[in-house]
Amino acid sequence: MRIKQIYVLVLSFSLLFLGRFHAQEGNLHMTKVPVSKDTLIIDSLTIYQPTFQAFCNGQEISPTNYYFNGITRKFYYSGECSDSLFLAYRVFDIDFTKIYQNKDTSILFKNEGKQEDFFYQADIPKDDFFGGSSIQKSGSISRGISFGNSQDLSVNSSLNLQLAGDISDDMKILATVSDDNIPIQPDGNTNRLQEFDQVFIQLYGEQYKIIAGDFWLKKPKGHFMNYNKRAQGLFGQYNWRDDNGNKWTAQGAGALSKGKFARNVIQGVEGNQGPYRLTGNENEPFIIVLSGTEQVYLDGKLMERGQEYDYVINYNTAEVTFTPRHQITKDIRIVIEFQYTDQNYARSLFQGSIHYESDKFEYWLNLYSEQDAKNQTLQQDLTLQDRQLLSEIGDSIQLARTTSIDSIGFTSSQITYKMIDSLGIDSVLVYSVNPDSAIYRATFTKVGFGNGNYIFDRFTAVGRVYKWVAPINGVPQGEYAPARLIVTPKRNSMITTGAKYNFNDKFHITTELSGTNRDLNTFSNRDSDDNNAFGSNTKLVGEFRLGRDSIPKWKLNTEAEVEYRTAHFEPIERYRSVEFDRDWNVRGRNYQGQELLANATGRIQHDQYGYIGVGVQNFTLGDDYQGNRARFFGDWKQNG
Numbered sequence: 001m002r003i004k005q006i007y008v009l010v011l012s013f014s015l016l017f018l019g020r021f022h023a024q025e026g027n028l029h030m031t032k033v034p035v036s037k038d039t040l041i042i043d044s045l046t047i048y049q050p051t052f053q054a055f056c057n058g059q060e061i062s063p064t065n066y067y068f069n070g071i072t073r074k075f076y077y078s079g080e081c082s083d084s085l086f087l088a089y090r091v092f093d094i095d096f097t098k099i100y101q102n103k104d105t106s107i108l109f110k111n112e113g114k115q116e117d118f119f120y121q122a123d124i125p126k127d128d129f130f131g132g133s134s135i136q137k138s139g140s141i142s143r144g145i146s147f148g149n150s151q152d153l154s155v156n157s158s159l160n161l162q163l164a165g166d167i168s169d170d171m172k173i174l175a176t177v178s179d180d181n182i183p184i185q186p187d188g189n190t191n192r193l194q195e196f197d198q199v200f201i202q203l204y205g206e207q208y209k210i211i212a213g214d215f216w217l218k219k220p221k222g223h224f225m226n227y228n229k230r231a232q233g234l235f236g237q238y239n240w241r242d243d244n245g246n247k248w249t250a251q252g253a254g255a256l257s258k259g260k261f262a263r264n265v266i267q268g269v270e271g272n273q274g275p276y277r278l279t280g281n282e283n284e285p286f287i288i289v290l291s292g293t294e295q296v297y298l299d300g301k302l303m304e305r306g307q308e309y310d311y312v313i314n315y316n317t318a319e320v321t322f323t324p325r326h327q328i329t330k331d332i333r334i335v336i337e338f339q340y341t342d343q344n345y346a347r348s349l350f351q352g353s354i355h356y357e358s359d360k361f362e363y364w365l366n367l368y369s370e371q372d373a374k375n376q377t378l379q380q381d382l383t384l385q386d387r388q389l390l391s392e393i394g395d396s397i398q399l400a401r402t403t404s405i406d407s408i409g410f411t412s413s414q415i416t417y418k419m420i421d422s423l424g425i426d427s428v429l430v431y432s433v434n435p436d437s438a439i440y441r442a443t444f445t446k447v448g449f450g451n452g453n454y455i456f457d458r459f460t461a462v463g464r465v466y467k468w469v470a471p472i473n474g475v476p477q478g479e480y481a482p483a484r485l486i487v488t489p490k491r492n493s494m495i496t497t498g499a500k501y502n503f504n505d506k507f508h509i510t511t512e513l514s515g516t517n518r519d520l521n522t523f524s525n526r527d528s529d530d531n532n533a534f535g536s537n538t539k540l541v542g543e544f545r546l547g548r549d550s551i552p553k554w555k556l557n558t559e560a561e562v563e564y565r566t567a568h569f570e571p572i573e574r575y576r577s578v579e580f581d582r583d584w585n586v587r588g589r590n591y592q593g594q595e596l597l598a599n600a601t602g603r604i605q606h607d608q609y610g611y612i613g614v615g616v617q618n619f620t621l622g623d624d625y626q627g628n629r630a631r632f633f634g635d636w637k638q639n640g
Contacts, residue, residue, distance in 0.1 A: 027091045032084050039076045045091040047073055052089040056081035071096055135165030135173065167203070175201040176213075211235040217253060220353045221364040223537045224514040225496045226575040230290055230339065231255035231349050246358040257349040257370055259290045259339035261573050265587070268332035274321035275314070280340055282397075282487055289315045293339040298326055300333070300579040335578055343379040344487040345372035362500040368572055372489035374522050386486055387523060394526030397488050404443040404484040410435040415463040417442060429482060431457070431465045442466075442482040452481035488521040494572055506543040512536065518570040533569035538562050546604075553607040563597040567622070584619050584627050593622015603634075610636040 029047075033040055049070030054061040054077070065079035070089075077085060094100070139161035147153045163175040178199050200213030217229040233255025240248050262281050280287045296303040296311055303310035303326075311322045320336060322328055353366040382390075386402055393399045405427070410416055417429035418437035432438035444454060444466045455478045457467040469477045498512030514535040519528070539561040546554040581587035596619070603613025612634035620626045 027093070028088070029091055030086070030088050032086055033075070034084050035077065035081050037077075039074050041073050042075050042087060043073045043089075043091060044095065045073075046071055046094065046096040047089050047091050053087070055086040055088070057083055061085075135163055135167070138162045139177075170205045172204055173202070174204070177201065207239055209235075209237045215253075215255075217349075217351055220366045221355050222366055222496045222498050223510075223512045224535055224571060224575055225366050225368060225494055227261075227368070227572045228293065229349065230258045230293060232258060233349070244358070246356065249355040249357075250353070252352040253350070255349050257347040258341065259293065260342045260347070260370075261337070261339055263574065264336045264338075266334040266336065268328045268330055268334055270330045271328070273324070273328055274311075275317075275319035276321075276334065276336075278318040278320065278336060278338065278340070280342070282485065287318045287340040289313065289318050290339045290341065291315045294320075295337045296320060297335040297337075297578050298322075298332055300335075300577070300582075302578075333579075333582065337574065342487075345374065345378060345489050346376040347372050360502045364496075364498055366494075366496045368495075369491070369493040370572075371491035371493075372522065374489035380487060382486070390486065390488055390521060390523035392524065392526075393521065394524045395520045395530070396527070397520055400486040400488055400521075401445070401447075401481070401483040402486060404445075404482050405429070406441050407439055408441050409439050413462060414441055415460065415465060416440060428468050429454075429466075430468065443484055444480040445483050445485055446479055447481045447483070449479040450476055452476055452478040454478045454480040454482065456480065489523060491517070491519040491522055492570065492572060493517040507541070509538070509540050511538040514569075516570050518568070530568040533566045535565040535569050536563070555605050555607075557601075557603050557605055557611075557613075559599070559601045561597075561599045563595075565595040567593050569595070583629070584625075586621065586625060589625075591621045591624040593624065595622075596620040609638045610634065612636060 029043060031042060033042060047070040049068065052068055052070065054066055054068075054075075056079075061077075061079065061081075065077065067076040067078070068074070075087070139159070141160075142156075142158050144156040145153065146156060159178060161175070161177040163173055163177075165173060167173050176198055198214045200211055200215060202209065202211045204210070212234050214230070214232050215235050217227060217231055217235075219226050219228065231253065233253065235251070235253040235255070237249070237251035239250075242248065260281065262278070264278050266276050277285070278287065278289060279285055294305075294313060296305075296313075298310075305311060305313065307323060309323065310325055311320055313320045318340065326332075328334075348371060350369045351367065353364065355365075356363045389402060390400060405419075408414075408416075412433075416432065416438035417440045418432040418434065419440055420428050420430055429440060429442055444464075446452075453471060453476050454466045454468055457465045459465070466480055466482075471477055494514060494516045496512055496514040498510065500508060500510040502508040514537075516533045516535070517531050518533075519531050521527075539559065542558045544556045544558075545552070546556060577583070598618045599615065600617075601613060601615035603611045605611035613632075615631050615633070617629040617631075618627070619629070
């Protein structure tokens with residue numbers, strides 16, 4: 001304490017000396033004040049008291065006739081004067097009565113009397129919208145001006161901002177904000193992708209999470225409902241524990257779906273590593289695959305993306321090429337599942353789920369709905385005639401075709417045709433460059449051999465030319481038609497509810513019910529009887545130790561499962577094994593009806609070496625198919 005007093009005394013004398021020297025050099029103030037019996041404050045800065053002088057009628061007043069304090073700047077005159085008082089003095093540059101400090105001493109406290117700890121947090125500037133240094137901020141903002149001799153003056157702006165950190169004690173933020181519209185996707189030649197177009201703001205804590213912008217929707221709890229969706233909208237999740245300590249989780253989302261699910265089964269070509277082009281659900285030849293959504297299987301085994309792994313993919317051209325790690329032959333089974341952009345309609349998505357979990361009982365309820373907005377088309381324009389056609393065809397979407405012949409007049413920059421009658425058939429298009437008759441333009445669609453009257457003829461400098469071929473006995477001999485495919489608006493919904501009960505730590509039962517609604521053409525009310533379907537699944541699992549003393553490391557695992565689905569049951573995405581159709585030899589066969597799948601499995605397992613098991617299965621599909629299967633399987637490793 002004595003050292004502190006000496007330090008303060010030395011500091012005071014130093015300030016007084018420096019202040020006196022500075023006051024003698026400058027800062028001379030002169031002021032005129034009225035004669036008053038009240039105490040006056042004569043300046044805003046501390047006055048160097050030895051320099052203070054008071055004058056009345058040009059004569060200096062004796063200090064015995066007034067009171068003055070240079071620190072407080074208080075002045076009181078007790079004498080008489082017929083005129084105003086004139087004051088002269090010098091001031092310091094600072095006000096000694098004001099508190100100057102870098103840290104607030106009020107937050108000093110003693111830690112159990114052992115030592116003095118000091119904590120300090122700088123004041124957050126009022127103009128800091130994001131809450132101070134606890135949030136890490138990075139990014140860029142740019143402004144640009146463009147002008148030229150053939151364009152007007154324009155101002156360009158771009159913003160890229162990343163935020164991460166704490167907003168409060170129970171709220172964190174994670175955000176990527178950008179006003180750039182990037183039309184490209186990352187290259188699919190690396191194991192990990194660098195997303196360019198992820199724009200979102202996420203607020204989260206220990207019990208909740210809220211996302212606005214781009215996000216992924218993952219598979220919820222349950223058997224039937226399976227999806228891995230990219231969406232753009234609003235997502236929320238909240239979890240809590242009730243009075244008994246049981247856990248609840250609720251979540252919901254409303255968004256625009258960025259793409260639709262597709263599954264391609266591709267026949268491998270001997271010695272051809274690719275590229276293999278992917279097509280959409282409507283056989284669209286030119287699609288854009290959403291980055292990171294693909295799953296590639298060879299002979300039922302999931303492949304890994306990357307030049308040093310199994311395959312690479314060009315998302316913008318929808319082409320998959322396999323690396324030399326796996327040689328493609330005619331016997332290789334290639335299955336690729338993915339999501340692709342579908343710009344025919346605006347596509348909305350709604351999802352909700354609730355999950356309850358206790359020590360012995362578990363319950364869940366899941367809702368999912370994805371539908372096209374039929375009155376909000378994007379890249380295809382529907383006329384009144386097109387809408388009338390769609391309302392009449394029901395679920396026969398292969399009939400959703402309209403003529404693409406258009407009379408535009410002759411133009412040398414496009415392929416044009418003239419229209420003639422041939423063999424009693426009118427409206428036959430014939431390629432021509434005659435300006436008097438070549439006034440028609442058409443878009444040809446591949447409809448399969450025997451379904452069209454045109455074939456591909458040749459290439460020209462401005463496009464492809466198609467030629468009409470005469471039908472034989474009324475059977476078309478071509479594979480192209482001057483028609484345009486109309487993609488119908490669709491809806492796919494599913495609801496599942498299930499429960500799991502643990503009899504003890506070795507024996508439990510799980511059951512789930514599911515309902516689906518799939519409409520292939522929401523413009524039409526026809527063929528709606530097959531929209532709704534129902535499914536159920538029940539599984540019984542047991543685990544039994546074979547002994548405690550003699551064989552304590554052996555146990556028996558048993559499982560019995562029954563799955564039932566009515567006809568026209570349509571899941572959101574595949575939930576069965578990727579080779580299910582091949583395992584039961586039903587791929588490519590038009591079997592229809594209700595499905596019943598029964599499975600019983602038993603296996604003996606050693607805690608160190610592995611397991612050996614046997615299983616029997618039965619699969620019944622309507623009245624057309626019934627199959628039985630037995631399998632022996634194992635995974636054993638001992639002594640290397």
